[in-house]
Amino acid sequence: MLKVDRTKRILKRLDEPSLTEAQILERADLQEYIYNSSNDFFTEIGERVFIIGEEVTPSQTVQDRIDLLGIDSEGASVVVELKRGSNKLQMLQAVSYAGMVARWGLEDFRSLVSADLWEELTDFLDVDVEELNRRQRLLLVAEGYDYTLLTGAEWLNEQYGVDIRCFTVNLATDQTTGAEYLACTSVFPPPALADQAAARHRARRDHGPLKWGDWNEVLATIENEALRNFAREEIDAGRENYLRKRGIHFRLDGKSRWTLHCRIKHAYVWQRGRFLDDLSFWKTRLSDSDAVKPVKAGRALALKLLTQSDFDAFRKSVTVDAEHKAWSETGAFVNTADNEAETE
Template identity: 30%
Template sequence: MLFSVEAENGNLEGLRKQDLSDLGFLERQNLQEWAIEQPQILGEDLLIITSEYANFEDTRDRLDILALDQAGKLVVVELKRDRADRTTDLQAIKYASYCATLTAEDVQKDYREFWSSREDTELTPESVGETFIDFIGEPDSLTTSSDGWAEFELDQKPRIVLAAGSFGTEITAPVMWLIEEYGVDITCRRIEAYEHQGRVLLNSQQVIPVAEAEEYMTKRREKQEKQQQRSRRPAAINALLERKVLRPGERVRFDPERVPGNANQDWNEDDDFWWATVTGDTGQSDNVRWDHDDELYSFTGLTKEVLHELVGRDRDEALNGYKYWCHPDFDNRTLSDLRNSETTGADRGDEPTSNK
């Protein structure tokens, strides 16, 4: 139960829980829209891929919301405005089985289609790929394909989130059994509504698994994520250094073709603003030293800084920095191109030019 306290006199008032249906709210037009616009109502930061998803072969079923969590796992979300009915868990399991066959490129295409239509714009594969890389949180570890899509692995076990006004034993009993006996990753969240002074207050609370079980499951997920991270391709900087495409002390240049048309200065080969020196380090922000200010950055961090100075671009916007820097010793190919190829240091030009 929620309580309201008047600041002036300290009077306490209990607020009675109400069904969303009694307050005139609808499942799709309201609850679903709230979850799309504010995924935190589901208890965590999620990247919403699509809603009313129906790209399942030989079925007309529609998934309420498909999302991605920051560990790079798909999340199947099933919403019920009031009490979850007895088939809610089965619906979600069915949708999870359908989504288990999706690839990273599949979900990015679905994201592009959904958000392009929703925001009445045309997202490019490159902008979508950068959004996914930035959300997963490994901008210098993940790369993009030649088409612009982010390259990462999706496992075959999507998570399930059930969100409803209440849950009966016909849902809680099988969910707990699936969690405890088979390790299925299912979360039940109760979304309660309270009317107070002309506003409706929402309280989102996780009811399954309980806190003690969640701690255990979190540790197990962390172990699985670490195992998955070890199986991923090495970070771009590591791969380029290991293959001796990059060597400590040599210089790379900003791609002239990537300079924005409205930049406040022109590209000039003799200007240190457009050059950076490789450090040989592989931390998160010490891979390259900008010749312009002698400060250390990651390639992505440096690119964001360059574009911010050129056109005031928001430093928080996603991008793949390796696409913006060229290596003079490899016919000025971008570092992204070199990372995604089989190129090694043995393929350098006869006359190195990057250490000028």
Template identity: 30%
Template sequence: MAATHGARTRQLAAGWSLVRSGVEVCEERVDTRKEYMCIPDLGDGTDPLSGVSTRVGPEGLVQQNDDVPLYRYSSASLAPVPRTTFGSEQIRERQDLQRLLLNDLSILGDDLLAITEEYGAFKDSSRRIDILALDRRGNLVVIELKRTDDGGHMDLQSLRYAAMVSTMTLDHLVETYAEARHVELEQAKLKLTDWIEEPLEELPNRVRIILVSADFSTEVTSTVLWLNDNYGTDIACFRLSPYRLGDELLVDLQQLIPLPEATDFQIQQRRKVTATAANRESGRDFTRYDLVLGDEIITASSKQGAVKLAIIAAHRAGVDIDSIRAATRGHRWNAVHPRAGESVQDAFVREYPDSSPGHRWLDLEVREGDIAWTTPRWGGPDTETMLDALARASRGKLRIEWSKSDVGGRA
């Protein structure tokens, strides 16, 4: 028997019959298990799920169909790649999957820095976080990993971990990173300072959660969606699907929650709705500044933008480098020596291999001969102090004035 799903037609498996409800086209298993494989029937010849179906079991739990389509292309055909399991492939959670993720967290997002694994510095508790990470905004990120097909109770488990780690201080974070990476405290502090977008006096209380599993039960996904929608939590779910292709093991990674297409919008909405609470928790505000730089007037600049523009304007006006550095924590500036045809960023990476260039200003064009100066992206609580210091350093050469803008501000 053939079943037509929108514009798709394929053979029904033995023991299944076609059921049309008016809302869905389903294949019903003709036995006591009462399982269904369904897709929405829009009645317009389209398949909104692109061939991906779900299975509704006797308990009413929705699970992803085991046959997630993955095909090997050749000039003659598209051959399906058989799906396997981590268990049958003898892939272990900690020794294999966790180890590989720890080595490259960019698989889950380019804003993640691994701090440590198996973190368990909790009083009166033997629980351990699989991977503890830090994002660019200074938020701790709890990453939990399962190789099972239902995710177990990782939603509840990760919430406990997030609550327990939310009390971590910035000093303890530095100590934890230094111990895990076998580096000195000062080197660890510099690395974390370079990583975070803006200087922090202390870590925010907000903790993100990332769940990674071979699949998730409806209990887990429903709980995550409910928490994200109603309580402003930031929980993401990634599914790891293993496939066997000859001697190779392939792993397909899909972000299920939130959908990648909706991530940016949801983040913006969440920030808008929870701005007041977030500011109170982190001690940060989003004040913007109006600047007068000589004859130029700039409005509604961010904290980082205001300091950066003032530095560039002062240098162009002829203020000496030493005075500019003295006004903006000169010991944190780095001199680099670009070779012919080499960018400032490439020169920085070559001369400072242990420091991240991602959160430094490499485009200041502040130069002395063959030296190009770079500095961390200043802002945060130092903004007004640095603007005042730059104004004093520029007297006689450039007029620098600032005021708080009516745009933005503390919620």
């Protein structure tokens, strides 16, 4: 990796120690860095993965642990295996874990996360949560790869359609500032082939039949009368919606700001973006103020609607009260109230 020196008009090569030389441990350091910064890491390598756990037991019959277990936006489970240096058995581990995870049911995944995180996952998915784990993917991360591992990955991918991705991570350090950088590179498939593989998966993706034939069937499952009436009124009025996920969208200035997800006993709302003092704004309007929480590192809010007054307040807020608010997509309006909410 090269450092740009604009003053001297030169490029300077940074030091590139191994993770071992830099005293970065595999589990205590590398794994924690990725787990705590999963959105940034997976965006960097071109993946959309929602991490649901680390050191996950794939089966009660073994003592092994999956380094990181995630779900991609299409509902496939993603087994992430990390290695400091290289290890030819890394892929064998991941294949074994994927085989065990393939036997999991929906409740096995739900048991790993809190109710709030499960709601976040539901919103993250591009498919209905019922389609979770129809496919399994392997994502390997290491400093390097043995030739036999890469040829084995190619064979499994081409002959049997196993979705395997291999990425290298390499450390670079700036001795002048002490800053450390992690460079991530796709090794298999090569970048151009990876784009083609992703396109093929999207083209042949089959979401399966809808669980509900229409909104009348969805409404018939809702026990909360206030929610049922609210949803019917919005659907009848032509409000934008997504039947597969029982979602109703509310736009502001052309942008989808709120999505209301219908559940059996309540509605779960996801607010995209933040406005000043929005935490207190919602807490003073909704009956379950404890359920108003910042999510996505403060870039969004989660709300819960239970009562008739909740639905009345929500409708007035998104159509009138919030109309002239200044919005931030980056969490710029995060304040003390957010920090308090996240530590409760």
